[in-house]
Amino acid sequence: MTFLERTTDARKFRHWEGDVEADYIYTSGVAGERFFVALRDEGRMLASRCAACKLDYLPPRMFCEDCFAELTEYVDVPRAGQVAAVTVAHVDRTGAKLSQPQVWAFVTFEGIRGGLFHRLLVAPKQARAGLSVRVRLKPRNGRTGTIADIEGFEPVRSRI
């Protein structure tokens, strides 16, 4: 009968309501510890270097996924990065409409493998790939050593 009398209200059938309850605490890991402490305390963004493969990982990794060496050398990420891709979000993760559209970007850095996903601090109509941007951090006393210490990326020109 299910197929003949379709209903979108599951409560019309005999049922039991259940929650899948689970909360989590995630460790940042060995490489994450280096990255977030430098970000919080010194306002620096670090990449981990694989000398053998001649590449730097951002976010830093504890190991090279290619040659499988353990990485212990960290280098500064260049100040300016490039917006590789943008999106303007109109709904939040639950599908509810946002009061203001939000601009998000994937930012890459010259010579660095990987990049960061974060807010792009421009008006939606100014959001475009190719923008030259730099990171904007929260003030030192507001930083806690998480990705939220970054407020977002802003165009390099806006501060010059």
Added chain:
Amino acid sequence: MTKVGVIGAGMTLFRRRLQETGKEMCFEATKMALDSAGLTRADVNMVVCGTAPDAFDGVAMKGEYLLDGSGGYRKPYTRVFTGGGTGVFSTIAGWWHVASGLADVVLVVNEEKMSSCQPHPQSVFANIWDPILDRPLKPNLVWIFAMEMNRYMTVYGVKKEDIARVAVKNKRNAVGHPCAQLADPNITVDDVLKSEVMAWPVQRLDISPPSDGASAVILASEDFIRKRRIKDRAWISGVGWCIDSTMWTDRDLVFPEYVARAAKHAYKMAKIDEPRRQIDFAEPYDPFDYKELHHLEGLLLADKGEAPVLTREGVTERDGKLPVCPSGGLLGVGNPIAATMGMKIGELFWQLTGQAGKRQIPHEVHTGVSQAWGDLMQYGSVVVMKG
């Protein structure tokens, strides 16, 4: 079918909480296994990752999340999962990659980071039940094991102290294990019997608690082993796996039929018709002390109801006639579900190649069997290895 050997193994510390992320733990175990075999990631043709439900680590699509640490970057890579049975099953999956002739070298990496889940991974176990029949009653997983243990004790008249001897033996065996979380050289049967009651007859020290950890093994074809002149190898001579009824209420709580069927399959392949005579030592799955006894009987290494007697008589001690869990097992080393491969497949490899150090069985051993148990206490996976 290509003959397959284990040529390397590695594992991380097992701890209640490690700083390393899941992929960092995988890297450490994998690197150790590669180094021990004298290989690099470039030598690896294919990768199998074994890990329990995503909900423990709290990362959906955990197989994909762990792939870089597991050495899977740009390689044929598969995640397999059969609950706790993954501890042995992932090696079976790795075995068929090589036995089929598809690959010469396969890396098998198992991981669990159970400390992420708050306040306790029990909240994830709470959701493995049938949502209509069981979950409304809010059972704790331990309740059901307690009933299975009680049934086993009732049918065979087993005393609690004879079951506690398993916990004592394994926690003492683990003293020689560099990764152990729960080793205790001074533990007594009395300590177990006086520990907190969780769900009678299960007490705190009857159980292995959740852990963080990873382990890795490397499998290779006979050709590769010959060409590279690899000396430290143990051959996989039999594999078997089996699952029982989806309804736990439909299963035999006294005898693990699913283990017996998996074992018979593996023994037939390994040309073993008298397991008690032909198998020198065993690493059965021991998340609870009574499960080691249960599984010894399922593996046909003890008659029904006889395993507690063998334990009491010292037969299963490291220097006994049939050493059982010389690694220290889950009770002594820890229980990061799939990563227990380190004490099951890893220990067989280390024992059979004489690399078990302080845990080395003092007499010569040629054939070992390991077994894991999983899903909702219904899954058996068995591997027989020869030196």
